[in-house]
Amino acid sequence: MRKYFGRKIFVYALTFFAAVTINWMIPRFMPGDPVQSRLARASLSNPEASQAMRDYYNSVFGLDMPVWQQYLNFWGSLFKGDLGVSIWLFPTPVTEVIMDAVPYSLGLLLPAILLSWVIGNKFGAYAARSKWLDNTVLPVGYVLTATPYMWLALLLAWSLGIVGGFFPSSGAYSFALRPEFSWVFVSSLLEHWFLPFLSLFLVSLGGWAIGMRNMIIYELESEYANYLQALGAPRRLIRRYAFRNAMLPQLTGLAVQLGTVVAGALLTEIVFSYPGLGFLILQAIQNQDFFLLQGVFLFIVAGVLIANFIIDIVYVLVDPRTRIQMQGGAK
Amino acid sequence: MSLKVSDLRVYYRTLRGDVRALDGPAFTLADGEIMGLAGESGSGKSTLGKSLIRLDGRMKYVGGAVELDGDEVPVWDDRKMNDFRYKRISLIPQYAMSAMNPTRKIGRMTAELLESRGVRFREVREELNRRIELVGLDVDVLDRYPIELSGGMKQRVVMVLSTLLNPSLLIADEVTSALDVSTQRAVAETLVEFRDRRFVKSMIVVTHDISLVYQIADSIMVMYAGRLAEKAPARTIIEAPRHPYTKMLISALPEVGVKYAEKRLTGIPGSPPGLLDPPKGCRFRARCPLASEECEEQPPFVEVERDHYVACWKAE
Numbered sequence: 307m308r309k310y311f312g313r314k315i316f317v318y319a320l321t322f323f324a325a326v327t328i329n330w331m332i333p334r335f336m337p338g339d340p341v342q343s344r345l346a347r348a349s350l351s352n353p354e355a356s357q358a359m360r361d362y363y364n365s366v367f368g369l370d371m372p373v374w375q376q377y378l379n380f381w382g383s384l385f386k387g388d389l390g391v392s393i394w395l396f397p398t399p400v401t402e403v404i405m406d407a408v409p410y411s412l413g414l415l416l417p418a419i420l421l422s423w424v425i426g427n428k429f430g431a432y433a434a435r436s437k438w439l440d441n442t443v444l445p446v447g448y449v450l451t452a453t454p455y456m457w458l459a460l461l462l463a464w465s466l467g468i469v470g471g472f473f474p475s476s477g478a479y480s481f482a483l484r485p486e487f488s489w490v491f492v493s494s495l496l497e498h499w500f501l502p503f504l505s506l507f508l509v510s511l512g513g514w515a516i517g518m519r520n521m522i523i524y525e526l527e528s529e530y531a532n533y534l535q536a537l538g539a540p541r542r543l544i545r546r547y548a549f550r551n552a553m554l555p556q557l558t559g560l561a562v563q564l565g566t567v568v569a570g571a572l573l574t575e576i577v578f579s580y581p582g583l584g585f586l587i588l589q590a591i592q593n594q595d596f597f598l599l600q601g602v603f604l605f606i607v608a609g610v611l612i613a614n615f616i617i618d619i620v621y622v623l624v625d626p627r628t629r630i631q632m633q634g635g636a637k
Numbered sequence: 638m639s640l641k642v643s644d645l646r647v648y649y650r651t652l653r654g655d656v657r658a659l660d661g662p663a664f665t666l667a668d669g670e671i672m673g674l675a676g677e678s679g680s681g682k683s684t685l686g687k688s689l690i691r692l693d694g695r696m697k698y699v700g701g702a703v704e705l706d707g708d709e710v711p712v713w714d715d716r717k718m719n720d721f722r723y724k725r726i727s728l729i730p731q732y733a734m735s736a737m738n739p740t741r742k743i744g745r746m747t748a749e750l751l752e753s754r755g756v757r758f759r760e761v762r763e764e765l766n767r768r769i770e771l772v773g774l775d776v777d778v779l780d781r782y783p784i785e786l787s788g789g790m791k792q793r794v795v796m797v798l799s800t801l802l803n804p805s806l807l808i809a810d811e812v813t814s815a816l817d818v819s820t821q822r823a824v825a826e827t828l829v830e831f832r833d834r835r836f837v838k839s840m841i842v843v844t845h846d847i848s849l850v851y852q853i854a855d856s857i858m859v860m861y862a863g864r865l866a867e868k869a870p871a872r873t874i875i876e877a878p879r880h881p882y883t884k885m886l887i888s889a890l891p892e893v894g895v896k897y898a899e900k901r902l903t904g905i906p907g908s909p910p911g912l913l914d915p916p917k918g919c920r921f922r923a924r925c926p927l928a929s930e931e932c933e934e935q936p937p938f939v940e941v942e943r944d945h946y947v948a949c950w951k952a953e
């Protein structure tokens with residue numbers, strides 16, 4: 307088991323190293339000097355800041371330094387949590403910009419993923435034992451999973467937001483307000499949160515429900531279920547086993563989903579102009595904010611790697627079969 | 638007499654109609670009798686076995702009766718059958734390798750199963766340990782997951798588990814087919830030992846492998862296309878079969894003995910009739926070298942000699 311995790315950690319460390327290196331190389335070795343052209347563009351739109359920006363660039367890209375020194379410095383500042391300064395929001399540090407966006411992404415994705423998982427599994431498990439529910443849950447589930455996300459999100463924004471006017475369909479809170487801990491602000495926050503949340507919740511709900519239903523039906527037809535039935539075990543016991551065994555792949559599925567949380571929900575945040583990480587990526591591209599883009603990518607890479615590592619652990623903890631195989635106990 | 642099956646009919650419901658997989662077999666099983674049940678693939682062996690313990694969703698009880706130790710067995714009533722299951726009629730399934738919940742430790746699963754059947758695990762724990770050791774396993778298998786055991790070990794655990802409540806009838810479906818030859822022998826001998834120790838009163842051992850079952854069975858019953866062809870003491874079936882189908886089966890085995898334990902029932906020309914709409918009369922007619930006009934009527938399953946039953950007009 308230790309060997310297994312040792313190998314995993316090594317692979318993840320290597321991946322991280324490669325990602326950072328590539329991230330460092332791209333601006334420096336790209337043809338046409340993107341830094342210069344970016345600076346030129348920035349100086350047009352923001353003349354006062356342009357000198358400060360130029361100084362900053364020189365210090366970071368310090369071309370008088372040998373390449374290896376630049377590379378080491380890059381790692382050094384990375385470990386200090388310094389990802390550079392944003393051009394778009396100059397002179398806010400990139401780390402700060404990212405940290406401002408993270409709560410929005412998490413606040414959107416975590417509840418959407420967890421709730422759709424819990425409710426989807428509940429419905430799926432009930433559908434597996436009730437004809438009536440099966441006939442409703444299944445088609446609805448298929449429709450939901452088959453709906454392209456973009457379409458669903460726009461439909462929600464248009465019907466409940468623009469036409470119905472029940473919920474605002476853009477931004478994280480009203481433009482008239484400033485972030486503070488007040489009832490007005492919090493309720494505005496919740497109102498703005500609802501539609502993007504709902505869209506994410508709905509798209510994954512059907513998949514969980516169908517997955518759970520199929521897994522349970524598969525488990526109920528499995529050989530151990532048959533054997534138990536032949537020995538007169540009550541349905542209750544067999545259902546409990548089936549449910550538990552069906553949960554295992556769902557749990558891993560959940561872990562995988564949670565692993566994507568750090569990347570934000572690009573489409574959702576774009577459709578609803580919701581200021582999470584996905585929205586940052588869009589802004590960084592539109593504003594040619596090279597540092598921000600780099601920072602977001604590094605953040606996502608690190609997050610995905612950590613999440614994957616946690617998934618590996620979950621796999622092992624949750625299922626005795628993998629646990630035993632790993633200990634080399636299977637004959 | 639422990640088991641009496643009379644004219645039992647169980648069909649499979651399909652979209653194209655009923656598959657008459659079990660069409661009226663009638664036979665008895667004496668106390669302590671181990672009966673081998675042979676026949677080609679699709680002849681209805683498993684259907685017969687399942688009918689005696691639990692009809693699955695596609696099976697339909699059509700008629701007939703089953704009696705165990707003088708009590709009527711309500712095979713058509715899934716709920717009432719629960720009184721018999723495990724306690725009086727038990728089963729070692731064809732898929733014993735995967736018969737246990739993979740995510741529960743074997744001991745815990747056993748305890749949950751027993752408690753759910755109203756048996757206190759604590760009270761049978763000692764007997765369970767004794768029997769686990771009897772089949773040559775260590776008691777600590779109960780603390781392991783099924784995946785930690787080899788196929789043969791799982792098979793033995795399931796054998797112990799299935800017979801723990803001393804059922805009157807045990808149905809063992811194809812219990813040796815997934816094992817290697819030496820393990821097959823050990824498993825077969827364990828079955829005999831279980832009978833000798835009165836863990837089970839009588840047994841039906843479903844098999845493709847006549848030569849293996851011959852070594853342990855008191856009697857052998859041969860099925861053909863959902864019906865009985867012949868039932869007789871094991872030795873008689875091998876040495877003096879009367880039904881043309883049994884004769885062909887036996888002659889397809891080069892010689893009965895350990896060496897041929899792997900020999901399967903193959904090499905009989907032709908194939909059995911479809912059971913969706915089986916022909917009238919003797920179902921073996923199309924492949925039978927002795928077939929004649931009278932065979933257009935169904936031959937009854939009659940005792941031609943003491944304990945020797947045959948369904949063939951030409952069997953006298």
Ligand SMILES: Nc1ncnc2c1ncn2[C@@H]1O[C@H](COP(=O)(O)OP(=O)(O)OP(=O)(O)O)[C@@H](O)[C@H]1O
Nearest residue numbers: 649651656658677678679680681682683684695912
């Ligand atoms: N679920 C089902 N639906 C329809 N027909 C079935 C079903 N299960 C079995 N049958 C048919 O019933 C007949 C008897 O099947 P059964 O499984 O009892 O045969 P068997 O003698 O046990 O064969 P094997 O030696 O291959 O296990 C076969 O002709 C088979 O096609």
Ligand code: SF4
Nearest residue numbers: 919922925932949950
């Ligand atoms: S009854 Fe006729 S067809 Fe059937 S086995 Fe006997 S001789 Fe052959």
Ligand SMILES: [Mg+2]
Nearest residue numbers: 682683684811
């Ligand atoms: Mg079978």
